[in-house]
Amino acid sequence: MEKIGALSDEMIDIMIKKGAILNAQDKNKNPGSLDLTISDEAYRVEGIFQPRIGEKISELLKIIEHYPHDLLNLFEKDVSYLIRLKEKFLLPEDVYGYCNPKSSSGRNDVHVRVLADGVPRYDALVPAGFAGNLWLAVRARSYPIKLFPGETLSQVRFFNQDTRFDEGELRVFLEQHKLLWHQDHLVDHREIKIRDNDGSLILTLDLSSQEIVGYECLGTDRVFDFSRRDYQIEDFFKPLYRPKKHLYLRNGAFYIFSTREAVRVPPDLACEMVPMDERSGEFRSHYAGFIDPGWGYGKNGEGKGRPLTLELRPFENLIVRDNQPISKIRFERMIQPPKVLYDKKRDSHYLDQSGPRLSKQFKKDQKTR
Incomplete structure (x- = not known):
């Protein structure tokens, strides 16, 4: 009987080795997901958009007003940006994926959404067998932020079938x-x-x-x-x-x-x-x-x-x-x-989490005044 559900870290590793996921780093594998890394190609855009079926984001940018953004500069508050992600995908014909912001993005009020070539949905690598590039829409809501190439703000979980409980x-x-x-x-x-x-x-x-x-x-x-x-x-x-x-x-x-x-x-x-x-x-x-x-x-x-x-x-x-x-x-x-x-895992900031916990960018065990 064929096993169904979400793919594990070992199965993600196999996809990387077989070339179904390109430019992924081993350190970004999680037990049931893969962190996605930003590249140095970024643009300031007027607003967030979705491609039509079969339409590449790079082609869509030709008709959307945009301005190159150097990552040496800040990401301003309440301004929309689009960053190309380093990873590329040639998923097996029975595998699809959904994305979610990472904890550090969510806890710092940085809104991120993944846009995939030819997919008129946010945070989705669908249908199964997706092939193409990903881009990340970024909007800092509460304070300006500084990002560097290789930072991980979103992650993807892979599936071969929906097994959510009834x-x-x-x-x-x-x-x-x-x-x-x-x-x-x-x-x-x-x-x-x-x-x-x-x-x-x-x-x-x-x-x-x-x-x-x-x-x-x-x-x-x-x-x-x-x-x-x-x-x-x-x-x-x-x-x-x-x-x-x-x-x-x-x-x-x-x-x-x-x-x-x-x-x-x-x-x-x-x-x-x-x-x-x-x-x-x-x-x-x-x-x-x-x-x-x-x-x-x-x-x-x-x-x-x-x-x-x-x-x-x-x-x-x-x-x-x-x-x-x-x-x-x-x-x-x-x-x-x-x-x-x-x-x-030895490197998680949240292993001893009890009660509300700010992101890993904050010192642990602080006494507030």
Whole structure:
């Protein structure tokens, strides 16, 4: 029987060696995805666009007003840019891909979308057998940024079939694989009172477990250099402390929060944050979405999950309270477990994540004033 699902790191490596993925670097492989690297070819553009079927981005640029952008210069706030990605693709006829921003992009309010040759959809390498180049649309929303060639702002996950859970599968896997925890308690399907009955899990907002429950972006003109690892929190954010009743969020502002629940992703599954619908309110709760196999699993399966960081922007003035529905995830099958699980990676900034966590460009364990 043919195995179906998402491709693992070893399977991505095979595609690289066979020439299905060109210019990819080994260090950019993840347990269930591949980081995409920016080149030195960039343009300032009037707005973001989509190609028609069969239309190359390079050809479309000939009719779209654009200006060459030297990466020695800053990426200004609220200006759209287009950067060619280094990787090229000649995917097997049964393999397709979807992209998501990386955590560092999402947590710094940098909006990125992948445009693929001939694909009139964002963040999609479809249909199966995609061949062509990728470009990255970049727009810094809260502060100007500095990028260098080789920086990774987005990632791609590959599939040979859609294996996202339906509600029945979720009910079984939830307990068998210990997918959801709260304060060392394994959550079963009967305890989940708010659900969409579509195979997804709705997670809630944590405003009570720690003194600092979130961060609000200051929206400064200070430059954020993605290559640094020594920023102070107060350079770009201010902490939000545990409220007595609720928090007031401003329309259009940008916040970092955490889920109340801890998510555990076993080796044979992958996970993704997906959009909440309008019944939950006028807000967006995430910009980075992929959660790799092994997240919160522990080195040998002893893990009891790990909370997820939320990147939240309300589109109206919003009052939020502890345990309010705030985000949504879906699980899907891996074709095979990855060679290296997320919790066995040594270079991740988020292995000890508990509560809201800013990006890897900020110093860990800071005491806020």
